[in-house]
Amino acid sequence: MKYIDQYRRRFLGTASAAFTGLSIAPGILLQTVHAKAVDEAVTSQYRWGLLIDTNLCDPGCTDCVEACHQENGIREIHGPETDAQWIRKVTLKHKKTEHILNMPVMCQHCAEPPCVDVCPTGASFKRADGIVLVDKHICIGCRYCMMACPYKARSFIHEKLSDQLPHAPRGKGTVEACTLCVHRIDRGENTTACTQACPNGAMTFGDLKDPQSQISKKLAEHGGRELRAKLKLDTGVRYQGISS
């Protein structure tokens, strides 16, 4: 009986310690990781953006495109007319000097996005941190946002899809575009798949609101041009090396 009491006390003590440890551990661990909690609201403290230096972008290189496709589970299906392209390599030729430039073009994550204005259900939306996304649950597939986008940045899913990735839900009959690798940002990673894949460092990702961020410093030093700036959309993606 005496031994039973001792065993019981020892068991209860160990169990209490284990229970207390398990209860406290997640709180302690969360403080050491900078990821945003799932239920934590996105704030306007940040504005995420990209800076692309066209001088560093190689003509034949499509590493950014391939990395984006791999990251988000995008595959070639029925041809370039109907396949989704979240990012594409564009070759520009100056009409007078014939100078040639190369650059990736994707959703420009506008501060005043026309796609958000025209979407009848509110499926197209802009997060507080400037990332423009599509809520796949309420997108009805009207494609009005594609008509409104000045950059042809959006794709419509023309066929059934399978094997989608958990962090990049996609579905037939809805519209999608570059998410600025929002799943990475929400995990606390300060980069995108395309930025990481660029062998020349032509792409810089960062917080446009932080004057100490690399992107802000580069913009302050050499400036950055918006595509179709006349539309005054205040894009989150800027380009360097494009002369007038």
Next chain:
Amino acid sequence: MSSPRYQTLTSSPAFLASLIIGFVVLGIAAIGAFNMEHEGHYITGMSNQVVWGMPHVLAIFLIVSASGALNIASIASVFNKDFYKPLARLSAVVAIALLVGGLAVILLDLGRPDRLLIAMTHYNFRSIFAWNIILYTGFIGLAGVYLWTMLDWQMEQFKRAAGIAAFSWRLILTAGTGSIFGVLVAREAYQIAIMGPMFIVLSLGYGQAFYMIVIGLFMDNKQLSEVSKRLSRLMGVMIMCGLAVSVIYHLSNWFLFDARQFELYLLNSETIFPILLWGIHPVIGCILPIWLLRSGSGLADSQKLTLSGILVIIGGISQFYALVIGGQSFPMPLVEGYSATSSFFDGAIVSYTPSLWELMLGSGGFAIALLLIVFCLRLFRLLPVSK
């Protein structure tokens, strides 16, 4: 003209033929719609470049025509013209039927038509598209009430008020439909403010064209002979107004520097658009029907009205095709001063050929409108009896 008398449609050959054609085309449209939704839009001619195709051309044409079809009733009630009063009931029915037909096509072309409930419960009030959903359902309701005041003598006192409300609503609705394109600042084809007023003017002729086909098919010859001349004259005016506003649209584009290249593409390129805009719309859709209505060329009134109505509709669809497809297939500028090329057709003129599935779906809008009109003609006293 006091207390006109009305009758329902009898089981005439035209009635039976309309029923058969209506149901057959509706069945074909159902097959097209089901296949498009089941397989996905890759089986259509639409792509990530031309995102709105033939179903949208036909649906927008039907919706614009719907508001114009109410014109006859508006002239009677709002502008108090006795001549048009016996024709007013049918005008409201044609308007509702065309709108329902057009909306059905738009709905079935959605990527997710099963989410209709979402479209009706989630509104982004900054979107002109969302406002149009309210305008369309409101128009069906108002035109329905207006029809009720015309059908029920106890509601007679509210007829004028309902007529004015429906007329005002239709003006806003058509301007709203035009503004769906007018707010698209990204595209050179659509960024001018004339889109709203242009759609209002175009709607008058196109709506009346449908109305003339309906009375040409179902009204008796004696009654037709009483109304044919005046309706023909009104149609001629409407067609000319539509042509004039179309010319103003193209001239406006031409004199705005940014859209001059686009106008050259529409009016002088090796595409189908110059044929549509120089040939089919003005010649087949405007001059030929006016000549037909004026000269008669030995045809009976019913044949004249029906045939000229069909020609106006062919011209109208051509015009809308050039506007909707042409506007998307012309490349958008990416960087000023540079030409662009890419795997996503930047800087390229994109080709579009409507698939059979799209044509099948689009024809369903016309079938729905026809069947609704025929059912209403059979159920309600809409056709005026000759004096």
